[in-house]
Structures are given as structure tokens and as C-alpha cells.
Amino acid sequence: MKVHVTAAIAAMMLSVPAMAQTTVVTVPGEVRTYITEQEVPSVTYDGDIVVGTELPSSIEVHTIPSNDAYAYTVINKQRVIVDPHTHRIIEVIN
Numbered sequence: 001m002k003v004h005v006t007a008a009i010a011a012m013m014l015s016v017p018a019m020a021q022t023t024v025v026t027v028p029g030e031v032r033t034y035i036t037e038q039e040v041p042s043v044t045y046d047g048d049i050v051v052g053t054e055l056p057s058s059i060e061v062h063t064i065p066s067n068d069a070y071a072y073t074v075i076n077k078q079r080v081i082v083d084p085h086t087h088r089i090i091e092v093i094n
Contacts, residue, residue: 025090027070027081032093034064035072035079042074049075055087 043059055061061071061082071084079093 027091028067031064031067031070031081032091034066035081035093038062038072040072040074042077045075049078049080049089049092051089051091053089055082055089057087059087061087 040062045055045059047053047055055073055075059073059075061073061084063071063084068084070090071082073080073082080089081091081093082089
């Protein structure tokens, strides 16, 4: 009986959709402050604005002069911090 139960549990686990893995990035406070003080136009985007989303290259991201590890943009009137190399959203600033 144990073999049947184990096989059933294994089958159920294989049918569970894979969950996306996200890496938590701690953005320095001065980066967040810099971004909130900048006036840049908001662009319209139809996709999801969530951490981990890779933005299309058509969306301009702005570099941070004092820290080239981060960039930002404003999408649908929401400021987002992005990785300047991959264009993935690191954080959505509320």
C-alpha cells in the first residue's frame, strides 16, 4: 500500500505548475530617493508591472549617475527600478 500512496503523491507533485523564482534585491535608500526626485515622463505599457517582468527594449530606462547597478523608468505612472542590463523590474515604488 505504501508504494501506491508514494506513487500517487509523486504524480500529484509533478502536476503542480512550477512556481517562478524571484530573487530579492535590496535597493539602497539613496537610489530610491534619487528615483522619486526625478521628473521623467510616464510611458504606457500593457504588460504586468511586477518584480521579475522583463521590459521590452523599446521602453527607455534612465541610469542613476551615482550607481550604475540600477536604472529606472515610469510606467503607467508607477516608478520602477530595473536592472539596466536585463531590463527586469527589481522593485515597484508605490
